[in-house]
Amino acid sequence: MMSGDIQGRVQELSDELHDHIYRYHVLNDPIITDDEYDRLFRELQDLEAEHPEYALPDSPTQRVGSDLSGDFPKVRHPAPILSLSNAFDEDDLVNWEERNRRLLAEDAKLQYVLQPKLDGLAIVISYEGGVLTRAATRGNGEFGDDVSANVRTIRSAPLRIPVNSDKGAPPSRLVVRGEILFHKEDFLALNREQEAQGLPAYVNARNTASGSLKQKDSRETSKRKLTAYIYAIVDSEGVELDSEWETLQYLRDMGFKVISDAAYCQDLDDVRRRLDAWEARRDDLPYEIDGLVLKVDSLPQARELGVVGKDPRGAIAYKFPAEEATTKLVGITIGVGRTGKVTPTAQLEPVFIGGVTVSNASLHNYEQVAALDIRQGDRVIVKRSGDVIPYVIGPVAGARDGSESAINPPECCPFCETKLAQPAGAVDWFCPNPKCPERVMRTLEFFVSRGAMDIEGMGPQTIAALIENGLIDDEADIFYLTAEPLLALEGFAKKKVENLLASIEAAKSRPFEQTLTSLGIDGIGSTVAGLITENFSSVQDLMDSAGAIEATEKAFSETLQGLLDDERGSGAEVEKLAFRLRHPLTELAPRYLDAADLPLRLARLLKPLAISEAELAAIAVSLSRLIAASKPLHSIDGLGPVLVENIVEWFTDEHKKRVLAKMLEAGVNMRAEEKAVAGSGLAGKTFVLTGAMSAPRGEIKALVEAHGGKVTGSVSKKTSYVVAGDSPGSKVDKAVKNKVPVISEADFRALISG
Ligand SMILES: [Zn+2]
CATH class of the missing domain: 2.40.50.140 (Nucleic acid-binding proteins)
Structure with missing residues (x-):
């Protein structure tokens, strides 16, 4: 590429990524897949690495974070970051308005903007000439911590404004205030991830958001899915606005994520009518709120009302009852x-x-x-x-x-008297007895529940009755139940038994991933089960894999005989190495999954142990066998090492193996469905879709994929065809520019039918 081309491409990629980030994080309306996004992102990263001179100061790659920032310097806010006084009931609101009226002209008409009060961390972000120059925490209202590097990693905080250049020139200076928080679902996802890695769950979303923002290494912040909502202007140059309502619209135009639920209220009665509905909606919102914020809409009025202490008179927080x-x-x-x-x-x-x-x-x-x-x-x-x-x-x-x-943990399980155990590094205690009646009960409850095997008519009481009467001991026994002994039980009438047996029969043919979820393997919910069944077509394959891993793991630990003896050295470094060597499945195999020079890398790793060439060679061979055996599991995206270990443990457990064998024998489905492939006529071809078509976009996309083709979101020289429906977008222009053929939906369908 010519240098001009490179510079142009950097600009183009940068613009495109900014647009996608905005669509994804602010509009919630992505037009490309995550993979495509990653591809564009990597292309830009590579170009910037090769040609740092062309890297733009507001490049989207800046969001990945750097390890340069150490501590946080204190910075002075351009204007005091005020707090709000509180109202706890409607009377407080009425009194607040009364006091305000006394300070304003007699005929002043007070209108309000009502919005949720986010329970996050206040942030102040400065833009100079449209480029993010600084972000600071609220601090004491006058000084805050400079957390610019960390805020740059938050994708909903634009690095430059306006995000969409159609919205005109950037303001020469704009300092905005907002809140950084976790959406509830992102917080839950974070905790699921913690759990999958065997780490303790975070308790409080707000504190976790605060901790995430104050990481010393911004790469850590970038791993947390934080969201920035902006709701106010602290200071500006070249911005003329008359009201709160206009301010919100202006912020939205600049490309900030602004709460979509703000309400414009004609008067205080209008506000009061909305309070109950807001409180009722509280749990349905995607973020935590602890009340509402009520602001006088007119900015001149708000200025006239002024500030008392640290609180502006023109705004008040309405607090919900304490939780x-x-x-x-x-x-x-x-x-x-x-x-x-x-x-x-x-x-x-x-x-x-x-x-x-x-x-x-x-x-x-x-x-x-x-x-x-x-x-x-x-x-x-x-x-x-x-x-x-x-x-x-x-x-x-x-x-x-x-x-x-x-309060101390008990020594023994209160249900089966087995001594409790705490695995190394775990925060939890466990009853290790697989036949513990409480564990069996919970296993069965989970197994039959909705989302798992979904066996109707098998509530906890039924399960308890079946266990008590010796009809079932484990999950598999359910599939061997017959009418006669059931009818003999108290409260089991003919109809009830028939229904129960029918739903058990139906459960035999659940999809493989559902059966896999039902097994209750620690950390394997329906999403992860789906990932596994995409890569393993039957439970037998999984069992074989787990068996091979167990065998190679055992062989590996045998090659270590004598290696970890005391005379090999001591100290923290050696101890850490010993830990890794004792847990090769989680500590070594994933690290060296694709290592071409395994012996060399092992030699470097094991240097502190002073081992011989021969020993090293034996370890390398042994480890490469474990890697080969575990690769099918380790290479599944989204399946961490701890989950792989859980799977291996489950599928090599003698008791579980017996249960599985019984289930297979009874005819329970443990096989993935074959995927329908319509043909490979479009193999190697890349399509971009634009405009309205006769079927939903997703359907057309599935059609392309069923014929071996690919759909991407943006046009490049590599695009094979742009399929243009009614009123197509700018992608057609881009196609013409890149000399990519533009075809109609009819042409496309003709292409498929060959
Ligand atoms: Zn127990």
Whole structure:
């Protein structure tokens, strides 16, 4: 490429990526897949690496973060970042308006903008000439922490404005205020990921967002899916606005993510009529809110009202009833789940929180209990929010009278008396007995539940009755139930038995991924099960794979005989190495999955152990066998090493293997459906779709893929065809420019039928 071409391409990629980021994170309307996005992103990254002179200061690649920033310098905000006074009921709002009226002209008409009060971390972002120059936390309102590097990694915070150049020239200066938070689903996803890696779950979304934003390494921040909402202008040059409502529209035009739920209210009565509906909607919103913010719409009026202390008079926070309360922790109940995990639950003196009476609350795990120093008899703060199980935030240490006692994990399982175990590095305790009645009960409950085998008519009571009467011991036994012994049970009438047997029969032919989900392998939910069944066509394949991994793992540990003896050295480095060598499936195989020079890399890794050439060669051979055996699992995107280990453990467990064999014998489906392939006529061809067609976009895309072709979102020289429907977009122009043929939907359909 000529240097001019390169510069042009860098600009083009940069513009395109900015547009996609905006569509994805602000409009929630992506037009390309994640893969395509990654491809464009990598192309830009490569070009910038080769030609750093062309890299743009606001390049989207800047969002990946760097390890350059160390601590956070303090920066002064251009204007004080004010707080809001609070209203706790409608009377407070009426009084607030009354006070304001006294300060304004007699005939002043007060209109309002009402919006949710986000429970996130306040942020102040500055743009000079449209380019993000600085982002700081609220701090004390006057000074904040400079967290620019971290905020640059948040994709909904534009690096330049306006994001869409159709919206005119950028303001010469704009300082905005907003909130950084986790969307509820992103927070849940983060915790699922934590769990998949065997790490403790985060408890509080707001604190986690704050912690994520204050990472010293912005690459860590970039891994967290934070969202930035912008709702106010702190300072500006070259921006003329008269009202709050206009401000929100202006911010939206600039490309900021702005709450779409703001309401324009004609007067305070209008505001009051909306309060209840807002509170009722609270749990349905994608983010946590702790109330509403009410602002006088007219900016001249707001300026006239001024500031009292640190609070502007023209705005007020309307707080929802508290979702936290304190009460006494009177006892602990212990639960054991299907994996054997032991969970303590706090028994509380009943307390009314956010509209419901709460009498027990989660304590997460014993490590958390110890970390928070929660004691039996303590007064504790309990939080309830949405549908989440209420949980104990912590003790009110000041309320202690000395009668409180420490809470320790029990030594033995309360259901089967087996000694509890805590795996190395785990925060949880487990009952290791697979025949523990409580574990069996939970396993069966999960197995028949909706989303798993979905066996109707098999509630907890039925399961308990079946176990009690010796009809089932494990999941597989369900498929061997017959009418006669069931009819002999109390409360099992003919109709009920018929229905139950019919739904058991139906469960035999669930799709493979559903059956796999039902097995209850730790960390393998329906999404992960789907990933696995895309790569393994039957349970037999999985079992074979797990067996091969177990065997090569065992052989690997045999080659280590004597290597980890004391005389080989000691110290933290050697200990760390020893740990890795003892856990080759999670610690070594994934690292060296595609290593071409395994012996060389192993030699470097094992240097502190002073081993011989011969030993090294043996280890390399042994490890390469383990890598070969585990590669089919390790190379599944989205399946972390801990999950691979869980799978291997499950499928090599003698008890589980027997259960599986019984299920197969009974005719339970354990095979993936063959994917329908219509043909390969479009193999190697790339299509871009634009305009309205006779069928939904997704259908046309599926059609292309069924014939071996690919659909991408943007036109490049590599595009084979642009398919143009009615009123096609600018992609047609781009196709002409790139000399890519443009065809109609009819041409396309002719192409398929050959
Ligand atoms: Zn037990």
